[in-house]
Amino acid sequence: MNLEGKKVTIHDMCLRDGMHPKRHQISVEEMVTVARAMDDAGMPMIEVTHGDGLGGRSVNYGFPAASDEEYLRAVCGVVNKTKVSALLIPGIGTVDHLKMAADCGIHTIRVATHCTEADVSEQHIGMATEMKLDTVGFLMMAHMIEAEPLVEQLKLMESYGANCVYITDSAGYMLPEHVTERVALARSVLKPETELGFHGHHNLSLGVWNSVAAIEAGANRIDGSIAGLGAGAGNTPLEVLLAVLERMGVITGIDLFKAMDIAEELIVPMMDELVRIDRDALTLGYAGVYSSFLLFAKRAAEKYQLSSRDILMELGRRRTVGGQEDMIEDLALDMAREQGKL
Amino acid sequence: MSEKIKVAIIGPGNIGTDLLMKAMRSEVIEPVWMVGVIPDSPGLARAREMGLKTTAEGVDGMLPTMKEDGVQICFDATSAYVHAENSRKVNAEDAVMIDLTPAAIGPFCVPPVNLAEAVNTKAMNVNMVTCGGQATIPMVAAVSRVQKVNYGEIVATVSSKSAGPGTRKNIDEFTRTTAAGIESVGGAGEGKAIIIINPAEPPLMMRDTIHCLTEEEPDQQAIIDSVNEMIVEVQKYVPGYTLKNGPVFDGNRVSIYMEVEGLGDFLPKYAGNLDIMTAAGLRTAEMYAEEILAGRFVPTAP
Numbered sequence: 001m002n003l004e005g006k007k008v009t010i011h012d013m014c015l016r017d018g019m020h021p022k023r024h025q026i027s028v029e030e031m032v033t034v035a036r037a038m039d040d041a042g043m044p045m046i047e048v049t050h051g052d053g054l055g056g057r058s059v060n061y062g063f064p065a066a067s068d069e070e071y072l073r074a075v076c077g078v079v080n081k082t083k084v085s086a087l088l089i090p091g092i093g094t095v096d097h098l099k100m101a102a103d104c105g106i107h108t109i110r111v112a113t114h115c116t117e118a119d120v121s122e123q124h125i126g127m128a129t130e131m132k133l134d135t136v137g138f139l140m141m142a143h144m145i146e147a148e149p150l151v152e153q154l155k156l157m158e159s160y161g162a163n164c165v166y167i168t169d170s171a172g173y174m175l176p177e178h179v180t181e182r183v184a185l186a187r188s189v190l191k192p193e194t195e196l197g198f199h200g201h202h203n204l205s206l207g208v209w210n211s212v213a214a215i216e217a218g219a220n221r222i223d224g225s226i227a228g229l230g231a232g233a234g235n236t237p238l239e240v241l242l243a244v245l246e247r248m249g250v251i252t253g254i255d256l257f258k259a260m261d262i263a264e265e266l267i268v269p270m271m272d273e274l275v276r277i278d279r280d281a282l283t284l285g286y287a288g289v290y291s292s293f294l295l296f297a298k299r300a301a302e303k304y305q306l307s308s309r310d311i312l313m314e315l316g317r318r319r320t321v322g323g324q325e326d327m328i329e330d331l332a333l334d335m336a337r338e339q340g341k342l
Numbered sequence: 343m344s345e346k347i348k349v350a351i352i353g354p355g356n357i358g359t360d361l362l363m364k365a366m367r368s369e370v371i372e373p374v375w376m377v378g379v380i381p382d383s384p385g386l387a388r389a390r391e392m393g394l395k396t397t398a399e400g401v402d403g404m405l406p407t408m409k410e411d412g413v414q415i416c417f418d419a420t421s422a423y424v425h426a427e428n429s430r431k432v433n434a435e436d437a438v439m440i441d442l443t444p445a446a447i448g449p450f451c452v453p454p455v456n457l458a459e460a461v462n463t464k465a466m467n468v469n470m471v472t473c474g475g476q477a478t479i480p481m482v483a484a485v486s487r488v489q490k491v492n493y494g495e496i497v498a499t500v501s502s503k504s505a506g507p508g509t510r511k512n513i514d515e516f517t518r519t520t521a522a523g524i525e526s527v528g529g530a531g532e533g534k535a536i537i538i539i540n541p542a543e544p545p546l547m548m549r550d551t552i553h554c555l556t557e558e559e560p561d562q563q564a565i566i567d568s569v570n571e572m573i574v575e576v577q578k579y580v581p582g583y584t585l586k587n588g589p590v591f592d593g594n595r596v597s598i599y600m601e602v603e604g605l606g607d608f609l610p611k612y613a614g615n616l617d618i619m620t621a622a623g624l625r626t627a628e629m630y631a632e633e634i635l636a637g638r639f640v641p642t643a644p
Contacts (some may be wrong), residue, residue: 018491021357031563057534058495058534058536059493059495059553059595059597060495060536060553061550090513090514091513091516091536091537092519092536094515094518095514096514096518109539114539114540114541116502117478117502117510117539117541118573119507119510119511120505120510120539122510123406123511123512123513123514124514144552195348217507238371287395307630318542319540319542320540321538321539321540321541323536324497324538326497326549326551326553326580326597327499327549327551328498329585329587329590329597329599330549330551330599333587333588333590333599334587335585342356
């Protein structure tokens with residue numbers, strides 16, 4: 001594999017996907033500290049919002065320590081070169097949230113849907129394009145459909161005006177060959193000027209290598225998070241990816257040692273529990289389950305004296321999609337009843 | 343056969359056709375017009391076969407004769423974008439508009455909660471909120487009539503096949519309108535609505551989760567009783583409205599897990615989300631019709 005001289009844009013998820021393991025409790029001050037350090041390390045992009053995106057504040061997903069607006073205004077106000085993005089999942093957030101985030105000074109909006117439901121994003125992508133934002137279409141749980149229908153959905157987002165589209169392995173389920181096939185097909189079909197991204201999770205410890213496979217197949221934006229702070233076993237650990245990419249001659253513009261220092265000195269100390277491939281996170285990757293279900297399944301298992309692995313396996317069998325956190329307690333109640341525990 | 347109030351259905355799509363099939367069984371209303379915009383639409387053909395007058399010229403195609411055809415109630419099953427115009431036109435012909443789009447220009451109506459109130463105000467336009475609102479607002483109201491609910495949140499999960507192009511193009515209307523209904527009809531201080539579309543095959547039945555945060559500690563038995571009573575009320579027009587789990591009490595959180603199976607008239611049974619909308623719309627129309635038949639209400643142009 002020869003990636004010498006390739007340029008990729010790295011996008012850090014600590015302050016958005018990282019909200020999941022933090023139960024959305026990262027403080028504004030912590031966000032500001034992390035964002036300043038990222039800026040200093042040359043991180044091109046960082047994402048900031050509730051873990052479930054703009055408007056994610058809810059019983060279903062968790063109430064955050066501060067509002068999206070407080071987070072965004074604070075972070076947008078302290079970064080110099082780093083661009084700030086926000087996530088928006090139609091059905092959870094609305095164009096009202098998008099307008100608010102634009103007013104806070106975001107550079108990029110990422111509109112996310114389940115991999116088969118791109119058409120719910122037309123309204124939001126259309127408006128973001130009109131607002132001249134860097135507009136990204138983000139297809140989640142991309143392992144659940146084959147490459148061809150996936151690319152059809154990416155093309156829809158492109159047709160609504162997205163200047164970049166993403167293949168998102170929300171469950172950390174994909175193997176490198178799956179990434180290669182999907183990214184390569186997308187690259188061959190999308191307009192040459194449309195950027196293509198990959199977002200991995202590390203549940204099968206493949207975050208780094210899947211990202212390398214994506215770059216080789218034609219992706220030019222890669223998500224990850226320093227120290228892997230993110231849902232499930234975390235996102236692709238960026239300092240590790242950066243070391244690998246530097247060895248391969250890929251150009252990111254990020255200072256590797258500074259990224260390593262952020263991991264060691266800022267992010268790991270913030271963790272409530274070490275983000276790692278524990279039994280449940282591994283089950284997510286093995287069974288193809290949305291990574292942010294992790295803590296919800298653990299809590300339901302504890303409350304109803306069940307096995308969290310059993311809950312996650314069943315959520316996989318039921319083909320649940322991102323956002324269905326409410327079905328976890330519902331399922332746990334069914335299982336507890338069947339097992340005579342209620 | 344006793345006298346029936348004549349109605350028109352605007353929008354011969356899935357919702358309009360399902361509504362037609364339900365309305366054909368009604369003892370107080372009689373569908374006489376189906377209004378569309380596409381001449382060869384299967385919905386218009388089906389309505390013609392069932393003996394209705396049809397037009398593909400939109401509401402304008404019905405206006406010239408709707409009064410002499412005796413139409414006193416119209417259903418709008420089109421989209422929020424054209425609703426206001428449709429409503430203005432049929433209102434001018436002395437017909438009440440029952441709005442099944444999320445346009446929400448008239449007061450919200452969720453039959454087991456505020457139907458009587460809506461009919462008593464003799465509003466010439468009532469809005470049926472959203473499918474998720476019809477499925478969940480009764481539960482929010484069931485809790486809020488027991489004690490103060492500071493925050494009500496609902497998660498509606500529908501199968502991909504039952505989410506039509508109208509919903510998809512304007513999904514924000516769903517979340518906004520439902521949230522507003524949770525507050526104004528459900529009685530929650532703050533409302534939040536989430537919709538999830540799931541493409542699993544075979545299609546999953548509509549699921550609805552209702553979370554309420556009460557101000558004081560929940561009065562568990564009173565809430566359980568109130569929820570069960572409300573479910574019986576909804577089951578009068580949607581027999582497949584079922585409590586799957588809960589109420590779960592966790593501190594001040596009250597969570598209720600519902601499933602909505604449709605009647606399977608025109609739409610498949612899994613599309614409980616669409617069925618509950620048409621059933622609620624029909625129930626509203628029947629209540630208006632009863633008022634008209636009893637001579638207590640004469641729909642008149644505003």
